[in-house]
Amino acid sequence: MDELKGIFGVWKPKGPSSYDVIREIKKRITEKKIGHAGTLDPKASGVLVIAVGREATKKISEEVAKEKEYEATIRLGKESSTDDSEGIKTEVHPIRRPSLKQIYDVLKEFEGEIMQVPPVYSAIKVSGERAYERTRAGEKLELEARKVIVKKIELVSFKWPYLKIKVVTGPGVYIRSLARDIGRKLSVGGYLSALMRTRVGSFTQKDALIIPIGFHTPRTRA
Numbered sequence: 001m002d003e004l005k006g007i008f009g010v011w012k013p014k015g016p017s018s019y020d021v022i023r024e025i026k027k028r029i030t031e032k033k034i035g036h037a038g039t040l041d042p043k044a045s046g047v048l049v050i051a052v053g054r055e056a057t058k059k060i061s062e063e064v065a066k067e068k069e070y071e072a073t074i075r076l077g078k079e080s081s082t083d084d085s086e087g088i089k090t091e092v093h094p095i096r097r098p099s100l101k102q103i104y105d106v107l108k109e110f111e112g113e114i115m116q117v118p119p120v121y122s123a124i125k126v127s128g129e130r131a132y133e134r135t136r137a138g139e140k141l142e143l144e145a146r147k148v149i150v151k152k153i154e155l156v157s158f159k160w161p162y163l164k165i166k167v168v169t170g171p172g173v174y175i176r177s178l179a180r181d182i183g184r185k186l187s188v189g190g191y192l193s194a195l196m197r198t199r200v201g202s203f204t205q206k207d208a209l210i211i212p213i214g215f216h217t218p219r220t221r222a
Contacts, residue, residue, distance in 0.1 A: 004025075004029055004031075004052055005031060005052045005053040005056065006051070006052060006053065006056050007049060007050070007051045007052075007056050007059065007060065007063065008049070008050055008052075008203070008209060009047045009048070009049055009050070009200065009203030009204070009207060009208040009209065010025070010047075010048050010049075010050050010208055010209045010210075010211055011045070011046070011047065011048075011205065011208040011209065011210050011211075012040050012044075012045060012046060012047075012048040013045050013213065014042075014043055014044065014045045015042060015043075015213070016042060016213045017041075017042045018036055018039045018040050018048055020213055021036070021048055021050070021211065021213065022034060022035075022036055022050070024211055024212075024213050025050065025052070025211060028211075029052065031052050031053055033052070033053055033054045033056075033057050034050065034051065034052050034057070035050075035051045035057045035060050036048055036049060036050050036051070036060070037049040037051070037060045037061070037063035037064045037200070038063070038064055038068065038197075038200055040195075040197060041084070041195070043084065043085060043086065043194075043195070044195040044196065044197065045195075045196050045197075046070070046195070046196045046197025046198060046205070047197050047198065047199060047200050047203050047204065047205055047208050048197075048200075049063045049200050049201070049203055051063075063200060063201055063203075064171055065171050066171075066200060066201030066202075067151060067168055067169060067170055067171075067199075067201065068168070068169050068171075068173075068197060068199065068200050068201075069166070069167070069168050069169075069197070069198045069199035069200075070166070070167045070168075070169070070175055070195060070196065070197050070198065071156070071164070071165075071166055071167075071195070071196045071198060072164070072165050072166075072167060072175050072178070072179060072192060072194070072195050072196075073162055073163070073164045073192070073193045073194040073195075074162070074163040074164075074165070074179040074182060074183060074190045074191070074192060074193065075161055075162060075190060075191055075192075075193040076098075076160065076161040076162070076163055076183055076186065076188045076189065076190045077091070077092055077094065077160075077161040077188055077189060077190070078090060078091055078092060078161075078189055078190070078191060079092060079180065079183065079189040079190070079191055080180075080191035082119060082176070082191075083119045083174075083176035083177060083179065083180045083191050083192060084119075084176050084179075084191055084192040084193070084195075085191065085192070085193050085194075087191070089191075090189070092183075092188055092189030094187055094188040094189075095187070097160050097188065098186045098187075098188060100158060102186060103155060103158055103163065103186065104155060106182060106185045106186055107153045107155060107165065107182070108153075109185065110150055110153055110178060110181070110182060110185075111150055111151070111152060111153055112149070112150065113147060113148075113149050114147075114148060114149075114150060115145040115146070115147055115148075116145060116146055116147075116148045116173065116174065116177050116178070116181070117143050117144070117145045117146075117177060118143050118146065118174050118177060119174055119176045119177055119180075120143060146172065148169070148170060148171075148172050148173045149169065149170035149173070150167065150168075150169050150170075150173060150178070151168040151169060151170060152166075152167070152168040153165055153166070153167050153168075154166040154167075162193070163182070163190070175192055175195055176191070176192045178192075179191055179192035180192075
């Protein structure tokens with residue numbers, strides 16, 4: 001691995017943060033210039049694009065702009081303060097459970113160009129500070145909706161209360177927000193309970209490098 005340079009995909013397991021993966025690679029190579037594109041939350045697994053070397057890190061922003069593919073599981077019937085499984089849960093008591101047809105119809109509504117409000121526990125900067133830092137400090141944030149593109153949503157399975165989907169997105173899409181908004185559109189609430197990113201541009205799960213990470217204790221989101 002010491003001769004490793006350029007841009008490549010690494011498989012990030014559930015548990016470590018994206019920077020934990022970078023830290024592990026730094027232990028194994030002499031090159032000091034290293035970066036990554038498209039951070040994954042600690043509880044998510046999937047393809048993390050890594051750049052090693054000065055020329056490669058200059059081009060890493062191009063990878064962020066490429067489409068991404070995910071497999072996501074939404075837990076319906078509850079909402080979460082973080083829009084994923086780490087937050088404080090609130091029970092939603094729906095009048096009725098959604099039918100399969102309702103789910104298909106709602107998923108179609110989220111394809112194409114949509115307006116999306118990022119999670120308050122996100123790294124988006126608000127007046128120079130990360131949104132999650134201000135939220136943790138007790139501030140009630142109201143983030144502005146942003147225009148993003150969801151290229152495709154495919155229903156994989158549905159067995160109440162779990163809805164599993166495949167999603168292909170453009171840049172800047174928060175799958176946590178998508179899970180939250182799908183749950184609300186179905187009038188049952190929802191949060192992201194599991195996420196796997198299977199592709200970033202041309203970097204796929206099949207071709208990603210496996211790098212053992214030197215710890216086994218799950219980390220909370222930075």
